[in-house]
Amino acid sequence: MWDDLVSVALTGTQRQKTEISANSSSDSLNKVLSQLNTPDLEQNLLSAAAILAIYQRAGKMPSKSEAKMPEPCELDDLPVCSPKIVKILDSIFKVAFTAGLLTEFLDLLSKKGNRVPYNRLCELLSYGDSYPQFRQGISKVIGKRGQWLAEQNSSWAYARTTKLESVSPQELWQTGSKLARISLLKELRAKDPKKARELVESTWKEEAADYRFASISVFKHNLSLEDEDFLETALDDRAKDIRLEAQKLLSCLSKSKFHSRMLERLRLIVLVKVEKKKTILEINPPEKLDDKAIRDIVEVDPPNKTIGKKAWYLRKIVSSVKPTFWTDELKLPAKEVLTLISKSDWEKDIFFALPITSVNHFDPEWATLLLDWCIEKKTNLEDKTAQELFLQLSTAEKEEFLKTRLLSNKTEKFNFSHLTGRLMYSHNNSWSKDLVKETLDKALYSIHTSKSFDWSLSNLFQHIALYIPESMFEEILPLFEEEKFDPKQWKLAERAIEQFTELLKLRQKMLKEFSL
Amino acid sequence: MPIKWTVEQINALAPDDASVSAAKKLTKLSTWQTLGYDGALAWGECQGSGKDPYKTGVDLTESPAFKCSCPSQKFPCKHSLALFLLLASQENAFTQKDLPAWMVEWIEKRVKQAEQKAKREATKTANQGKPVDIEKQAKRASEREAKVKAGVQELEIWLKDIMRQGLASIQSQNYSFWDKIAARMVDAQIPGIGRMLRELAGISTSGDGWQERLLDRISRIHLLIEGYKRLETLPEDFQQDIRSFMGWTQKQEELLTQSGEQDNWLVLGQTIENDPLNYNLTIQRIWLQGQNSKKFALILNFAFSNFNNAKPLDESIETGTIIVGELIFFPSAYPLRALFKTRQTTIKADNFSWLADISEFLIYYTKAISQIPWLERLPIALENVRFSYDDKGWRLVDKDGYTLNLSETYNINFWQPLALSGGYPIKIFGEWYLDKVSLLTVYANNEFYSFNNMYR
Numbered sequence: 016m017w018d019d020l021v022s023v024a025l026t027g028t029q030r031q032k033t034e035i036s037a038n039s040s041s042d043s044l045n046k047v048l049s050q051l052n053t054p055d056l057e058q059n060l061l062s063a064a065a066i067l068a069i070y071q072r073a074g075k076m077p078s079k080s081e082a083k084m085p086e087p088c089e090l091d092d093l094p095v096c097s098p099k100i101v102k103i104l105d106s107i108f109k110v111a112f113t114a115g116l117l118t119e120f121l122d123l124l125s126k127k128g129n130r131v132p133y134n135r136l137c138e139l140l141s142y143g144d145s146y147p148q149f150r151q152g153i154s155k156v157i158g159k160r161g162q163w164l165a166e167q168n169s170s171w172a173y174a175r176t177t178k179l180e181s182v183s184p185q186e187l188w189q190t191g192s193k194l195a196r197i198s199l200l201k202e203l204r205a206k207d208p209k210k211a212r213e214l215v216e217s218t219w220k221e222e223a224a225d226y227r228f229a230s231i232s233v234f235k236h237n238l239s240l241e242d243e244d245f246l247e248t249a250l251d252d253r254a255k256d257i258r259l260e261a262q263k264l265l266s267c268l269s270k271s272k273f274h275s276r277m278l279e280r281l282r283l284i285v286l287v288k289v290e291k292k293k294t295i296l297e298i299n300p301p302e303k304l305d306d307k308a309i310r311d312i313v314e315v316d317p318p319n320k321t322i323g324k325k326a327w328y329l330r331k332i333v334s335s336v337k338p339t340f341w342t343d344e345l346k347l348p349a350k351e352v353l354t355l356i357s358k359s360d361w362e363k364d365i366f367f368a369l370p371i372t373s374v375n376h377f378d379p380e381w382a383t384l385l386l387d388w389c390i391e392k393k394t395n396l397e398d399k400t401a402q403e404l405f406l407q408l409s410t411a412e413k414e415e416f417l418k419t420r421l422l423s424n425k426t427e428k429f430n431f432s433h434l435t436g437r438l439m440y441s442h443n444n445s446w447s448k449d450l451v452k453e454t455l456d457k458a459l460y461s462i463h464t465s466k467s468f469d470w471s472l473s474n475l476f477q478h479i480a481l482y483i484p485e486s487m488f489e490e491i492l493p494l495f496e497e498e499k500f501d502p503k504q505w506k507l508a509e510r511a512i513e514q515f516t517e518l519l520k521l522r523q524k525m526l527k528e529f530s531l
Numbered sequence: 532m533p534i535k536w537t538v539e540q541i542n543a544l545a546p547d548d549a550s551v552s553a554a555k556k557l558t559k560l561s562t563w564q565t566l567g568y569d570g571a572l573a574w575g576e577c578q579g580s581g582k583d584p585y586k587t588g589v590d591l592t593e594s595p596a597f598k599c600s601c602p603s604q605k606f607p608c609k610h611s612l613a614l615f616l617l618l619a620s621q622e623n624a625f626t627q628k629d630l631p632a633w634m635v636e637w638i639e640k641r642v643k644q645a646e647q648k649a650k651r652e653a654t655k656t657a658n659q660g661k662p663v664d665i666e667k668q669a670k671r672a673s674e675r676e677a678k679v680k681a682g683v684q685e686l687e688i689w690l691k692d693i694m695r696q697g698l699a700s701i702q703s704q705n706y707s708f709w710d711k712i713a714a715r716m717v718d719a720q721i722p723g724i725g726r727m728l729r730e731l732a733g734i735s736t737s738g739d740g741w742q743e744r745l746l747d748r749i750s751r752i753h754l755l756i757e758g759y760k761r762l763e764t765l766p767e768d769f770q771q772d773i774r775s776f777m778g779w780t781q782k783q784e785e786l787l788t789q790s791g792e793q794d795n796w797l798v799l800g801q802t803i804e805n806d807p808l809n810y811n812l813t814i815q816r817i818w819l820q821g822q823n824s825k826k827f828a829l830i831l832n833f834a835f836s837n838f839n840n841a842k843p844l845d846e847s848i849e850t851g852t853i854i855v856g857e858l859i860f861f862p863s864a865y866p867l868r869a870l871f872k873t874r875q876t877t878i879k880a881d882n883f884s885w886l887a888d889i890s891e892f893l894i895y896y897t898k899a900i901s902q903i904p905w906l907e908r909l910p911i912a913l914e915n916v917r918f919s920y921d922d923k924g925w926r927l928v929d930k931d932g933y934t935l936n937l938s939e940t941y942n943i944n945f946w947q948p949l950a951l952s953g954g955y956p957i958k959i960f961g962e963w964y965l966d967k968v969s970l971l972t973v974y975a976n977n978e979f980y981s982f983n984n985m986y987r
Binding site: 060 | 921
């Protein structure tokens with residue numbers, strides 16, 4: 016009956032006449048409807064619609080769901096952190112410049128064996144979705160409830176920890192999702208690299224290229240000579256990306272056949288000669304490559320026209336041979352080699368390739384050497400390359416490096432936007448007291464003496480605040496009080512300083528709360 | 532007795548976020564030269580950038596009143612807020628007990644102002660008693676009735692026209708088509724109908740089944756004006772309902788003279804939204820339930836503002852607390868709307884009882900709309916429900932497997948209640964509106980969680 020009314024209402028009473036028929040199964044409804052047969056058709060229609068609509072609404076029956084409900088979460092979760100700690104988490108999220116504290120917060124929380132309360136899970140998981148650098152930390156503090164939640168939301172899948180006990184690796188490898196398989200591989204690679212390699216080999220030929228690429232990328236963890244045969248096969252892969260990855264991994268293995276082949280090539284290119292009592296480097300990259308060389312070099316054409324073919328081959332070969340070739344094989348002191356290279360026609364290309372191989376071979380000595388060289392000669396070095404080199408150093412070596420560089424220009428004002436200043440951002444461990452003091456001294460000197468504020472300091476403050484040892488807080492905070500500055504200088508630096516002290520104070524509060 | 536204020540409640544009084552953080556900075560005891568509190572009034576002297584300290588006072592006897600000698604344009608200023616915050620956190624630092632002269636002066640001034648106001652009101656009431664004004668009032672009332680009558684006639688013709696031409700003929704009409712007739716109804720002093728018409732605007736483009744939904748809503752308006760035409764033949768309470776749906780407001784002063792219902796009123800949930808008819812009007816709905824009577828009650832507050840982030844009128848009411856007090860219900864065949872006559876104390880609730888499952892709720896719903904067919908929004912308190920999600924959206928499922936759809940219009944992040952529940956059955960409160968549940972509160976792990984402004 017309702018459908019009839021809707022149909023008339025849609026076309027209009029002038030086209031479709033209607034009579035209200037009181038023929039429903041309900042007597043009381045019929046009784047009301049039967050009163051609606053007036054000559055006014057529109058009135059009848061509206062009244063009947065009103066009555067039927069209410070009749071239907073009043074008789075609404077609940078519908079049943081056939082959908083499968085997810086299994087509820089296990090209840091014996093990690094203990095929840097204290098409300099004070101939650102408050103600290105909220106403060107960290109409140110403004111952008113405190114977000115860096117999250118790493119340490121998550122670390123402290125997971126060491127304490129606590130989790131965040133349930134009503135902070137969504138916020139944290141979504142944050143990790145946007146900022147991957149926090150994902151690992153987040154997955155450790157969300158407890159069982161968070162894991163359970165992450166299993167149901169695909170954008171939080173990163174937080175799921177693969178359960179190795181419940182499913183055998185083989186089974187998971189055969190049936191799991193791409194993400195699950197790759198995270199299984201990473202986990203296995205850390206514990207049992209051989210097993211991980213065997214799993215990859217077992218299905219290698221059937222996998223799609225992006226899959227093969229994701230799998231081979233995992234080999235950088237725990238890479239050893241045992242992987243050589245597999246990587247040599249991968250060097251013949253159909254996909255170039257995979258061949259490049261295999262090349263990169265093989266060149267990290269200084270005892271591999273691949274490395275020997277590249278070393279042979281380099282030996283033919285670089286010769287030490289003495290002319291008129293002067294040592295020079297004679298460098299002759301090949302004009303053409305044989306088939307074997309083409310296989311090893313993978314990318315035969317230079318990426319752009321500014322690089323010639325010979326220069327390109329040189330870059331590829333130098334970056335595949337360990338840096339100690341230049342000292343041990345050529346029997347020259349490092350500094351001298353660098354000077355000789357800088358005098359050669361191929362300076363640009365060799366200095367492009369040396370940082371790459373120094374990083375590949377985890378050679379802190381060469382890393383320091385190259386960084387020093389660039390700082391001294393004021394050569395341009397890409398930040399990313401400089402950071403990679405710097406990361407080869409141990410904490411103590413980083414400290415030493417920065418300190419020496421800071422102290423070396425005692426008199427002149429230190430320019431924090433230069434390479435040393437920029438490298439400070441890659442010092443991501445606890446800073447020593449000496450280094451903090453040295454850095455802040457220089458920074459304060461700069462604020463007190465310059466006519467304009469050096470904005471690179473603002474970022475630097477926010478970075479150091481995350482790594483200053485706790486025992487220095489009381490000594491540092493007074494140095495940054497408003498009274499300690501000339502009002503003009505204060506005005507320039509106010510925002511940066513206030514953010515710095517606010518960050519320090521929040522961190523102080525956090526550390527205190529966790530030490531209880 | 533003044534009620535104890537929490538930091539959150541005090542911060543809610545601030546005109547903006549900047550004031551909150553500025554006030555927080557001033558909550559150091561060292562910035563205050565003197566601090567005093569006598570149980571109803573708090574005062575202090577705060578050293579600011581000027582030569583003399585600012586003299587700041589808070590009166591807690593009713594809704595808090597502030598005074599400060601600082602030149603700030605903001606109200607309450609950061610000093611007043613800081614003083615209030617200090618009182619909430621460190622009451623024993625308020626050592627002075629005797630009112631200083633400047634506080635006495637302020638109080639006297641306020642008493643005087645209150646007296647003047649009372650006098651004005653008294654004159655007004657007295658004037659209302661005069662025969663001349665009864666006449667005037669009656670004239671005004673009959674003028675309005677005449678306007679309404681004309682408006683209703685116009686609307687009747689308009690509705691019948693639509694029926695004659697068919698809904699298909701107006702499917703492609705845009706908002707202005709509906710705005711026009713809605714505005715005519717506002718002019719005829721029946722804004723309630725105006726609002727109902729305004730809400731029809733989006734239906735014809737709302738997808739499958741629009742014609743059914745539109746006919747349903749139009750017929751509801753038809754029913755309302757039919758009711759109005761026979762007003763005298765209907766019971767008194769029902770008359771009030773029809774008048775209030777059409778847009779007559781009831782005089783709160785008159786209501787407050789009646790005796791109310793004393794109970795422990797649990798605040799179940801609240802929501803704030805803009806009026807569809809007037810975006811400068813913010814509507815706050817606070818849902819309560821008497822712990823003894825089990826009655827639901829709705830407090831409505833309105834605030835006019837030209838800003839989008841209008842401050843609602845009452846932020847002192849917190850979900851999950853119990854207000855002990857006397858409530859007066861507006862006359863209705865199905866009374867829901869109410870207002871507080873007195874509020875004695877506020878306590879934190881430790882549980883949430885009297886709830887229904889889904890089939891019980893639908894029986895309750897049937898009862899309600901058979902009393903008042905135009906009821907749009909009803910309180911819904913369910914227990915033992917779980918959250919379920921699939922490509923059709925979020926739903927509530929009770930222990931028997933019955934389901935209700937959740938409204939996603941407010942962009943609520945339903946992962947949040949799911950996280951709180953862990954997949955176990957929990958208690959929820961919300962509004963039943965257009966066949967969906969608008970979630971307002973979740974009770975889980977022995978806590979109330981509000982969802983009205985918690986979208987993270």
